[in-house]
Amino acid sequence: MEEHSIVESVLDNLPVALFAKDATDDFRFILWNKKQEEVTTIRAEKALGKNDYHLFSQESADYFRSVDKAVIKRGSLMKVPEEIIETKNGREVHLRTVKIPVHDKESGRLLVVGISEDITEQVKSREQLERLNRHLVQANQELQQTQMQLIQAEKLESIGRLAAGVAHEVKNPLALLLLGVDYLSQGIEPDDPNVEKILQQMRDAVERADRIVRGLVDFSSQRSLSREPTQLSRVIDEVLLLVKHELTRSNTKVNVRIEKDLPLVFLDMSKFEQVLINLIINAVHAMAGVESKLIKIRARSESLEEVVKNQGARKREVFRSGDRVVILEIIDNGHGIAPSDANRLFDPFFTTKATGVGTGLGLSVARRIVELHGGELTLENREKDPGAVARLILPTKLETAKVRTVTGRVKTEETPKEIDTGPSDLTS
Amino acid sequence: MPRKILLVDDEAGFTELLKMNLERSGAFEVRIENDSTKAVAAAREFSPDAILLDVVMPEMDGGDVQAQLQANPLLARIPVVMLTALVDSTELSEGAVAQAGTQMVLPKPVNLPLLLRVLDEIAPAA
Numbered sequence: 001m002e003e004h005s006i007v008e009s010v011l012d013n014l015p016v017a018l019f020a021k022d023a024t025d026d027f028r029f030i031l032w033n034k035k036q037e038e039v040t041t042i043r044a045e046k047a048l049g050k051n052d053y054h055l056f057s058q059e060s061a062d063y064f065r066s067v068d069k070a071v072i073k074r075g076s077l078m079k080v081p082e083e084i085i086e087t088k089n090g091r092e093v094h095l096r097t098v099k100i101p102v103h104d105k106e107s108g109r110l111l112v113v114g115i116s117e118d119i120t121e122q123v124k125s126r127e128q129l130e131r132l133n134r135h136l137v138q139a140n141q142e143l144q145q146t147q148m149q150l151i152q153a154e155k156l157e158s159i160g161r162l163a164a165g166v167a168h169e170v171k172n173p174l175a176l177l178l179l180g181v182d183y184l185s186q187g188i189e190p191d192d193p194n195v196e197k198i199l200q201q202m203r204d205a206v207e208r209a210d211r212i213v214r215g216l217v218d219f220s221s222q223r224s225l226s227r228e229p230t231q232l233s234r235v236i237d238e239v240l241l242l243v244k245h246e247l248t249r250s251n252t253k254v255n256v257r258i259e260k261d262l263p264l265v266f267l268d269m270s271k272f273e274q275v276l277i278n279l280i281i282n283a284v285h286a287m288a289g290v291e292s293k294l295i296k297i298r299a300r301s302e303s304l305e306e307v308v309k310n311q312g313a314r315k316r317e318v319f320r321s322g323d324r325v326v327i328l329e330i331i332d333n334g335h336g337i338a339p340s341d342a343n344r345l346f347d348p349f350f351t352t353k354a355t356g357v358g359t360g361l362g363l364s365v366a367r368r369i370v371e372l373h374g375g376e377l378t379l380e381n382r383e384k385d386p387g388a389v390a391r392l393i394l395p396t397k398l399e400t401a402k403v404r405t406v407t408g409r410v411k412t413e414e415t416p417k418e419i420d421t422g423p424s425d426l427t428s
Numbered sequence: 429m430p431r432k433i434l435l436v437d438d439e440a441g442f443t444e445l446l447k448m449n450l451e452r453s454g455a456f457e458v459r460i461e462n463d464s465t466k467a468v469a470a471a472r473e474f475s476p477d478a479i480l481l482d483v484v485m486p487e488m489d490g491g492d493v494q495a496q497l498q499a500n501p502l503l504a505r506i507p508v509v510m511l512t513a514l515v516d517s518t519e520l521s522e523g524a525v526a527q528a529g530t531q532m533v534l535p536k537p538v539n540l541p542l543l544l545r546v547l548d549e550i551a552p553a554a
Contacts, residue, residue, distance in 0.1 A: 167513075168484065168513045171513035171536050171537065172439050172442060172513055172536065174536075174537045175439075175442055175513065175536040175537035175538055176439070176441050176442045176445055177537070178537040178538065178539075178540075179442065179445035179446055179448075179449055179537075179538065179540065180445055182449055182540040183445065183448055183449050183452065186452070194448045197444070197448075198445060198448065201441045201444065201445055204441065205441065245484070247486075248438075248484055248485065248486045249484055249489070251486055251487060251488075251489075253486075
């Protein structure tokens, strides 16, 4: 066997396309292996002795020539991560190519040797993956949008429930105002000591009505989730104002105890109010028929380690070790949770209330909102006394929020983008 | 002699202003009770010519107070006017208000001339 054919045989059986051009002879091909034939669909006998301008389109040939010239000029290897050639039958072939300048001392020729790997399949699967990923990101966004719509729908339901109570709370200051007007319109004696008192009462009444109405308007607002450092006590005050009428009517006492210097929590006021209103109204309903109804609201901060020890290990998933968390509990002395209901409490449309009283969305939406805050909501019976406790565990840092990321590579020319679909990005 | 009115409502500001308005003419003497659980005791002690009773109150609502007044032969004769800011009229009929034999239900905000007419009717001046 001749040495010549051994080399040829090796070259032809290489899994990569191999070619060489003579830069000193108008870049004519002097080497064209089998794989190069496959990739280009051009037979070696047709290619050898020709240059790119004979074989490819003007545009492609210009491109190849410019790379070749650059290789010669630099005198060192050049990598082309991805180039596309269009074959005669119109198929696009993606190649990863390395071009090497070779100086043949014997003949004095300057060669450009090219080694190309066909990466068409890789590119195709990458594109398919990107497409799938885009679909996934889109589906995820749609899901989040739907969730925000669901949250809003549930909120509208709460507003409907609260409206009568809020109207009642506004009517009381109005009643007071009217009495003030009645008194003052009958003429005022200069030394009437009542006048100053009446004016002060009227001023208070206007502020009170304004605060209630503003509270309802703020609560109704449909904004994207925006979390700000918030004092929990402020949210609780606002909420108690909105549910005051429900509490009075049901003769429910509320006892609030908030630990001194409680850390701020990152809350979306309006959405978080929705959670608390839900839990409080639930507690009121759960105490129907109970002699002295009492809702205790407790807030304290603990280290994560304490929480894990006290509340169970599952909390690990959400928070990071060393974090301080705020624990908010809403405790009622009602009838508690029936064992058969315990697993279904947070299921959408699960309700123990009569038709028309509740849709069964409250708790599932409340839990979703708390999760969007990077927190956790559980509901269980109290250990010793009758009644149930709704427990919220909230992060005191924004970073602690569970952020899921989807990596979406968009185009090869672009840097891979991190598409953050975490809570801070919800803008539906 | 001014007519004696017992005013039972947990809204302190409201009761204060209503008292001022009623007492201004000298025709009424008003006693305020902001704690509904003490309303019956106040009625016994004060023996008013009429009672103005709020509906939604903590602890005991107006319906409960009314029922206790009715149950007491000494107090059952005192005319009662219910005052309510409830907007939903169905809530009124559902409650004890209608069954308790109340002479009159007036909406809040209170129309003062109307209230004075009602008081003249149910507790006329001697």
